[in-house]
Amino acid sequence: MSDDKFKYQGAGREYQKQLLTAWYERLQSAKDDGRKIAYLFVPGNIAEFLRVFDFELVFPEVNALQCGVRKTSGDLILKAEDVGYSPDVCGYVKNDIGMMLAGNISPSGTQLPKPDLLLCTYCGCTTFIKWFEALAHYYDVPLVMLDVPYLRSDAIEEDDRQYIVLQLKELAVICEKITGKKYDHDKLVHITRHSEEAEDLWVKILHSAKHKPSPFDAYFEAVFFMAPIYVLRGLPECTDYYRRALLEVEERIEHGIGPIPNEKFRVVMEGPPPWPYFRAFWELLKKWDVCAVASSYSKVGGFWDHGFRHDPTRPLESIADYCLTCYTNLNLPMRTDLLHSYAEEYSADAIVIHSVKSCRSFSVGQADMREQFIRKWDIPTLLIESDLADPRYFQVAQLRNRIDAFFESLEHKRLVGV
Amino acid sequence: MIESKSFEELIEQYRDIIDDVSFPTVKEWKSKHAGGKVVGMFPVYTPLELPHAMGMLPVGLFGAGGRVEIDHADSRIQSFVCSIARSTLELGLRDMTKDFDVLWFPSICDVARNLSGIWSSNFPNQQVSYIHFPQNMTSPAAITHYRTELRRLLSNLEELDGKKATGAAIVSSIQAYNQNRALCEQLYAIKRDTPWLLSTYEAYVLLRLATMTPVEEHTRILQDILPMIATRNRKPRDYVRVMIEGSFCEQPPLELIQVIEEAGCYIVDDDLLMHTRWFHGDVMTNGDPLLALAESYIHQSRYSSVRHYGNKPRKEQFVQKIRAGKVDGVIFNAPKFCEPALLDYVVLKDELEKQGIAYLAFEYEEKMGVFESIRTQVETFVESVLFFS
Ligand code: SF4
Numbered sequence: 001m002s003d004d005k006f007k008y009q010g011a012g013r014e015y016q017k018q019l020l021t022a023w024y025e026r027l028q029s030a031k032d033d034g035r036k037i038a039y040l041f042v043p044g045n046i047a048e049f050l051r052v053f054d055f056e057l058v059f060p061e062v063n064a065l066q067c068g069v070r071k072t073s074g075d076l077i078l079k080a081e082d083v084g085y086s087p088d089v090c091g092y093v094k095n096d097i098g099m100m101l102a103g104n105i106s107p108s109g110t111q112l113p114k115p116d117l118l119l120c121t122y123c124g125c126t127t128f129i130k131w132f133e134a135l136a137h138y139y140d141v142p143l144v145m146l147d148v149p150y151l152r153s154d155a156i157e158e159d160d161r162q163y164i165v166l167q168l169k170e171l172a173v174i175c176e177k178i179t180g181k182k183y184d185h186d187k188l189v190h191i192t193r194h195s196e197e198a199e200d201l202w203v204k205i206l207h208s209a210k211h212k213p214s215p216f217d218a219y220f221e222a223v224f225f226m227a228p229i230y231v232l233r234g235l236p237e238c239t240d241y242y243r244r245a246l247l248e249v250e251e252r253i254e255h256g257i258g259p260i261p262n263e264k265f266r267v268v269m270e271g272p273p274p275w276p277y278f279r280a281f282w283e284l285l286k287k288w289d290v291c292a293v294a295s296s297y298s299k300v301g302g303f304w305d306h307g308f309r310h311d312p313t314r315p316l317e318s319i320a321d322y323c324l325t326c327y328t329n330l331n332l333p334m335r336t337d338l339l340h341s342y343a344e345e346y347s348a349d350a351i352v353i354h355s356v357k358s359c360r361s362f363s364v365g366q367a368d369m370r371e372q373f374i375r376k377w378d379i380p381t382l383l384i385e386s387d388l389a390d391p392r393y394f395q396v397a398q399l400r401n402r403i404d405a406f407f408e409s410l411e412h413k414r415l416v417g418v
Numbered sequence: 419m420i421e422s423k424s425f426e427e428l429i430e431q432y433r434d435i436i437d438d439v440s441f442p443t444v445k446e447w448k449s450k451h452a453g454g455k456v457v458g459m460f461p462v463y464t465p466l467e468l469p470h471a472m473g474m475l476p477v478g479l480f481g482a483g484g485r486v487e488i489d490h491a492d493s494r495i496q497s498f499v500c501s502i503a504r505s506t507l508e509l510g511l512r513d514m515t516k517d518f519d520v521l522w523f524p525s526i527c528d529v530a531r532n533l534s535g536i537w538s539s540n541f542p543n544q545q546v547s548y549i550h551f552p553q554n555m556t557s558p559a560a561i562t563h564y565r566t567e568l569r570r571l572l573s574n575l576e577e578l579d580g581k582k583a584t585g586a587a588i589v590s591s592i593q594a595y596n597q598n599r600a601l602c603e604q605l606y607a608i609k610r611d612t613p614w615l616l617s618t619y620e621a622y623v624l625l626r627l628a629t630m631t632p633v634e635e636h637t638r639i640l641q642d643i644l645p646m647i648a649t650r651n652r653k654p655r656d657y658v659r660v661m662i663e664g665s666f667c668e669q670p671p672l673e674l675i676q677v678i679e680e681a682g683c684y685i686v687d688d689d690l691l692m693h694t695r696w697f698h699g700d701v702m703t704n705g706d707p708l709l710a711l712a713e714s715y716i717h718q719s720r721y722s723s724v725r726h727y728g729n730k731p732r733k734e735q736f737v738q739k740i741r742a743g744k745v746d747g748v749i750f751n752a753p754k755f756c757e758p759a760l761l762d763y764v765v766l767k768d769e770l771e772k773q774g775i776a777y778l779a780f781e782y783e784e785k786m787g788v789f790e791s792i793r794t795q796v797e798t799f800v801e802s803v804l805f806f807s
């Protein structure tokens with residue numbers, strides 16, 4: 001196989017890195033360039049809406065995640081614990097607050113600007129509120145709440161949608177005051193069109209994992225591939241990114257290659273990854289030729305693969321729907337059903353739950369989910385525990401034992417034809 | 419019954435009732451109301467008026483308080499979760515909540531939220547509702563949204579019972595709770611103004627009784643007992659005035675409250691058991707009753723960690739509460755693993771440091787048996803407050 005057969009390999013990872021680096025640099029110079037800064041969460045983020053006012057966006061979770069990957073989260077968490085945060089609370093919050101206390105230097109070394117707007121998009125996780133209340137305390141800036149009702153039934157209630165739309169209209173007035181720019185509906189239409197296009201492409205990439213072997217790891221690779229759709233959505237470069245990333249994936253399909261050369265087990269992954277030990281965790285699964293063909297974590301910031309798109313013909317309503325349906329805002333039975341349906345759609349052999357101790361938003365209920373996968377649907381399910389930010393909770397030997405035992409038994413079952 | 423007993427005897431009698439995890443008051447009520455429905459309510463607050471208006475019995479569901487072993491719930495909820503969530507589920511899995519026809523979980527935290535999901539998949543015969551409380555306190559849309567949420571809850575109850583709640587019935591339920599709340603407020607006024615006449619332990623027992631007794635009955639109890647408190651022969655002591663913060667959901671072992679008091683504290687205010695005393699003042703009884711409840715939530719809710727404050731930072735409300743209670747020091751008394759309490763702690767204690775107000779912090783669990791180290795900590799705290807003030 002000569003290398004010139006592959007024109008696009010590496011595009012997804014490399015281009016993503018370039019775009020994110022450029023974004024962090026833009027953030028560093030934003031204040032000097034007279035641009036205003038909004039802090040917000042990834043789940044249900046209303047990037048399109050804020051871009052109408054040319055806000056630059058900072059996502060504290062993304063910073064925390066990057067600190068984890070770069071293994072600085074441990075020290076930052078200790079800094080937050082020094083000012084009184086309990087060892088038992090969300091590692092992301094502590095990571096972010098530790099980073100702020102240490103001068104707000106981003107994981108890539110650039111200076112992060114202070115917020116002009118703290119916009120708490122409350123999409124499911126209640127810790128979000130506490131997190132931004134703490135930021136409001138430290139930065140001494142007002143906090144604006146976008147209250148997104150949790151899905152109480154398995155469909156969107158019209159009343160919930162309209163509540164969000166009304167809040168967006170109220171928010172427009174606040175944004176106009178902060179930025180001095182008028183709300184421009186046509187601009188919003190234009191931006192949502194970009195989003196829609198990027199989302200179409202992203203879904204093609206996600207669905208590609210239905211191929212055997214899967215050309216794409218929907219967890220370990222998806223966490224890189226999903227970054228632009230969360231933080232750059234609505235910008236032309238985001239769409240451009242997914243065009244290139246899709247070419248990479250299509251090329252893999254064409255040549256029958258994928259991240260796991262001898263794919264043996266296909267799994268659905270639930271829960272956020274252990275960022276400080278991301279590679280080590282992947283290796284533990286790679287050893288068994290495991291490919292993640294679907295994951296819930298790649299839907300934290302938005303859930304498109306069952307049809308949702310930002311809609312330029314009804315942008316505000318579609319932003320509301322987007323907020324309502326991101327993974328963190330789905331109720332537990334919906335999450336359970338979704339994972340089960342993934343296992344079927346993507347012909348998975350098992351479900352692996354990485355349960356994050358300090359993220360109760362995800363973890364409470366996962367043990368119950370596991371029971372259900374096994375009892376109701378007879379899907380082998382592995383539940384392992386560590387943390388998403390706090391390196392103290394990652395016990396590699398213990399995890400290895402659990403993972404080995406689980407796949408050994410799957411392998412055995414396969415051999416004996418059970 | 420009540421006349422023949424002293425105040426202290428009554429408190430001990432009620433203590434036995436609140437300690438009984440088999441829900442004796444629910445059983446008694448069900449035996450008197452054939453086909454009557456019971457709504458179990460997870461803390462901190464849920465709209466009690468709605469089941470009441472339907473002729474149902476609203477009952478607080480506060481876990482097992484360390485009185486059952488966690489055997490079954492372990493396989494459903496992991497160990498790094500507060501005890502109330504685990505023991506509440508344990509009660510369910512042991513079939514001890516089978517008298518509850520409906521369960522309500524409010525949007526107070528991720529644990530309560532997911533517990534509602536676990537409940538609905540494990541107990542399909544009980545109706546489970548998760549209640550979204552508005553968090554955007556500055557939006558006029560929040561009131562109408564919450565009104566719709568109340569209507570939805572009521573419709574769920576109506577569906578169960580095949581009856582409709584009339585507006586007049588809701589108004590009279592609001593009145594019943596207004597009256598009861600005013601009496602509970604009197605207990606708090608006594609604690610605040612003459613704390614030697616009523617300990618927080620005693621007030622707690624009376625308030626906890628409110629979470630499991632029909633409101634009219636509880637009102638009668640308070641009407642009888644309040645005059646008894648005024649005539650108690652007790653002298654003020656050289657105690658410090660403290661406020662307890664962080665015990666809004668999972669309830670601390672009562673021994674812990676007693677230890678704090680014995681160590682030299684008057685607990686003049688706290689965030690315990692907000693279940694029946696969530697609002698300041700009366701909910702309006704003219705006009706649309708659901709709207710009145712919704713407006714009260716936005717405008718008359720008491721300060722709590724599980725409610726966002728919009729433009730007024732939490733610390734301001736907190737300090738207001740401290741000033742109103744003429745508090746010398748704050749005791750952060752939070753359940754282990756309780757995110758809302760533990761995250762708030764940092765912001766609040768920073769403010770106390772800024773204002774020069776003393777504080778002490780510790781955590782509790784339902785199954786806590788030894789309080790000696792806490793007693794020593796509180797005693798030292800009391801001495802330092804007395805010394806510096
Ligand atoms: S609890 Fe989980 S979902 Fe919530 S902020 Fe923390 S990491 Fe994110």
Ligand code: SF4
Nearest residue numbers: 500527667668756757
């Ligand atoms: S004790 Fe705290 S964490 Fe537990 S359910 Fe109550 S509010 Fe949530």
